[in-house]
Amino acid sequence: TVNITIDNKVTAVPPGTTILEAAQGLGIGIPTLCHLDLHTMEVKNQPASCRVCVVEVEGRRNLAPACATPVAEGMVVKSHSPRVLVARKAVLELLLSDHPRDCLVCAKSGQCGLQDLAEKFGLREVRFQGTISTYPKDHSPAIVRDMDKCIMCRRCETMCNQVQGCKVLTGVNRGFDSVVAPPYDLPLGETVCTNCGQCVAVCPVGALMEKDQTAEVLAALADPEKVVVVQTAPAVRAALGEPFGMEPGTLVTGKMVSALRELGFDHVFDTNFTADLTIMEEGSELLDRLNRHLAGDESVKLPILTSCCPAWVKFFEHQFPDLLHLPSTAKSPQQMFGAVAKSFFAETIGIPREKMVVVSIMPCLAKKFEAARPEFAVGGNPDVDYVLSTRELARMIRGANIDFATLADGEFDQPLGESTGAAVIFGATGGVLEAAVRTACEVATGRELPRIDFQELRGVEGVRSATVKVGEVELKVGVVHKLGNARTLMERIRAGEEEFHAIEVMSCPGGCIGGGGQPYHQGREELLEMRTAALYRDDCGKPLRKSHENPHIQELYRTFLGEPLGEKAHELLHTHYQA
Ligand code: HC0
Numbered sequence: 013t014v015n016i017t018i019d020n021k022v023t024a025v026p027p028g029t030t031i032l033e034a035a036q037g038l039g040i041g042i043p044t045l046c047h048l049d050l051h052t053m054e055v056k057n058q059p060a061s062c063r064v065c066v067v068e069v070e071g072r073r074n075l076a077p078a079c080a081t082p083v084a085e086g087m088v089v090k091s092h093s094p095r096v097l098v099a100r101k102a103v104l105e106l107l108l109s110d111h112p113r114d115c116l117v118c119a120k121s122g123q124c125g126l127q128d129l130a131e132k133f134g135l136r137e138v139r140f141q142g143t144i145s146t147y148p149k150d151h152s153p154a155i156v157r158d159m160d161k162c163i164m165c166r167r168c169e170t171m172c173n174q175v176q177g178c179k180v181l182t183g184v185n186r187g188f189d190s191v192v193a194p195p196y197d198l199p200l201g202e203t204v205c206t207n208c209g210q211c212v213a214v215c216p217v218g219a220l221m222e223k224d225q226t227a228e229v230l231a232a233l234a235d236p237e238k239v240v241v242v243q244t245a246p247a248v249r250a251a252l253g254e255p256f257g258m259e260p261g262t263l264v265t266g267k268m269v270s271a272l273r274e275l276g277f278d279h280v281f282d283t284n285f286t287a288d289l290t291i292m293e294e295g296s297e298l299l300d301r302l303n304r305h306l307a308g309d310e311s312v313k314l315p316i317l318t319s320c321c322p323a324w325v326k327f328f329e330h331q332f333p334d335l336l337h338l339p340s341t342a343k344s345p346q347q348m349f350g351a352v353a354k355s356f357f358a359e360t361i362g363i364p365r366e367k368m369v370v371v372s373i374m375p376c377l378a379k380k381f382e383a384a385r386p387e388f389a390v391g392g393n394p395d396v397d398y399v400l401s402t403r404e405l406a407r408m409i410r411g412a413n414i415d416f417a418t419l420a421d422g423e424f425d426q427p428l429g430e431s432t433g434a435a436v437i438f439g440a441t442g443g444v445l446e447a448a449v450r451t452a453c454e455v456a457t458g459r460e461l462p463r464i465d466f467q468e469l470r471g472v473e474g475v476r477s478a479t480v481k482v483g484e485v486e487l488k489v490g491v492v493h494k495l496g497n498a499r500t501l502m503e504r505i506r507a508g509e510e511e512f513h514a515i516e517v518m519s520c521p522g523g524c525i526g527g528g529g530q531p532y533h534q535g536r537e538e539l540l541e542m543r544t545a546a547l548y549r550d551d552c553g554k555p556l557r558k559s560h561e562n563p564h565i566q567e568l569y570r571t572f573l574g575e576p577l578g579e580k581a582h583e584l585l586h587t588h589y590q591a
């Protein structure tokens with residue numbers, strides 16, 4: 013090990029450790045805007061480009077960037093000396109010299125790393141003036157890019173290329189014009205971007221933001237002619253407390269329901285309900301394909317791939333157009349909800365679908381894109397009208413002067429608000445497959461499962477595989493999160509190097525709990541683990557933990573849908589893919 017002293021504190025660290033990491037180990041926070049360290053992925057963004065982390069190293073003439081300077085034996089470092097503070101302030105002024113100063117109306121205001129540091133270091137004027145660029149804003153169906161605000165930290169590039177394997181973003185141009193952009197400067201919406209939003213999740217400034225739909229939702233709520241129905245995704249309840257100062261991993265389901273009622277939604281329902289419905293359809297499809305495969309039907313292709321993650325869907329449509337027969341045709345829970353709400357529920361309350369507005373609260377930005385796909389509309393009227401991210405909902409709650417932390421717990425409306433423990437774990441990597449296995453096993457054998465928890469499907473590894481017994485069959489299943497891992501596995505499958513019966517893919521780190529619409533994770537993996545634990549706690553505490561036991565789902569099939577994979581189910585709950 014190497015002995016080093018930082019701010020009079022002594023520590024010993026392995027060789028190769030940077031000053032920044034050694035300081036973090038001592039609990040000393042050195043500011044940085046560009047650094048990103050994703051331990052479980054062994055991915056680092058370390059361009060040392062922002063220079064905010066400069067520190068004084070005894071015996072060296074120049075200040076050193078803490079993120080890129082390895083420790084050396086006997087090194088003595090001062091992380092906040094007067095000389096460092098003077099330099100850091102100048103670095104911030106340089107960063108701001110070509111940065112628009114429209115904080116008052118910037119969508120990132122209050123959550124911007126640059127703004128925070130300017131405030132922390134008491135910046136009152138900027139002595140330097142660079143050329144502020146005037147790039148047009150780029151609006152994709154999910155993301156807004158405002159490249160005038162790009163500080164070239166390259167975090168988005170690392171997420172897109174190294175973690176997601178999408179290779180959409182690279183640094184271009186020189187000097188004040190340098191920004192991170194898609195190839196040929198194409199609008200993001202015209203590239204192979206999946207809308208996963210992981211670039212947004214780590215952008216420290218207002219350069220990458222979600223497409224904000226709060227104004228449209230507020231207008232619908234204010235319109236007395238509209239019946240506004242809301243659904244909430246599994247992962248939102250594990251993170252919505254964070255913007256209100258609650259501990260990460262606090263489950264806020266009841267407060268979320270109350271807040272949505274106070275905001276004026278007419279019916280507060282749960283995407284978890286249609287997560288259970290998805291299992292009925294996708295689980296039946298799995299058993300159907302498996303049985304035909306075992307019976308020697310060569311037209312049946314395996315593995316079946318989950319298809320509820322819209323970034324993953326766009327990814328495989330772009331990257332694996334020759335394998336479009338593999339994904340399940342089941343729509344995602346978000347889209348099943350929209351389809352059921354605007355048919356079954358609209359009929360139940362006696363209104364035409366045009367009078368109903370369906371809003372989703374999602375941890376995801378790709379869900380905005382999914383909702384806008386033309387195949388999910390009837391006569392131009394979309395099944396899901398607007399999708400708000402967890403962050404947008406938090407803003408609406410704050411804007412309506414609702415004191416979230418003190419709200420009493422509300423209950424979802426019925427029938428589209430009932431769900432089992434199998435549904436809530438959809439929000440964590442491995443959860444969809446675990447939910448499917450719980451149901452498939454019981455449906456296949458007609459016997460009660462000896463166990464409900466499938467620990468072998470949980471965890472943080474990027475690719476996991478397990479063998480699960482479904483009746484007499486040894487089912488080989490795989491679980492993948494992060495699209496870079498999905499690409500690697502799919503290439504092996506295409507090459508015939510891997511054989512699976514079923515694979516779950518979720519695009520974001522940790523699954524939806526790490527989605528691009530959640531409170532910014534900024535690469536903090538411990539945050540994702542706390543949110544995940546909350547979902548499994550929720551599952552454990554539910555009286556019903558298998559989707560097929562949901563009484564309102566059983567009722568919906570009896571009175572409206574018919575059989576899983578039946579004609580009506582097919583029409584409302586299944587889709588197709590296009591290259
Ligand atoms: Fe997910 Fe979903 S689990 S994709 O991660 O399947 O976004 O939370 O809502 O639709 O249910 C996101 C989360 C959903 C859907 C569900 C699935």
Ligand code: SF4
Nearest residue numbers: 172205206208209211
């Ligand atoms: Fe890349 Fe995802 Fe960002 Fe698109 S949304 S640019 S795929 S990281």
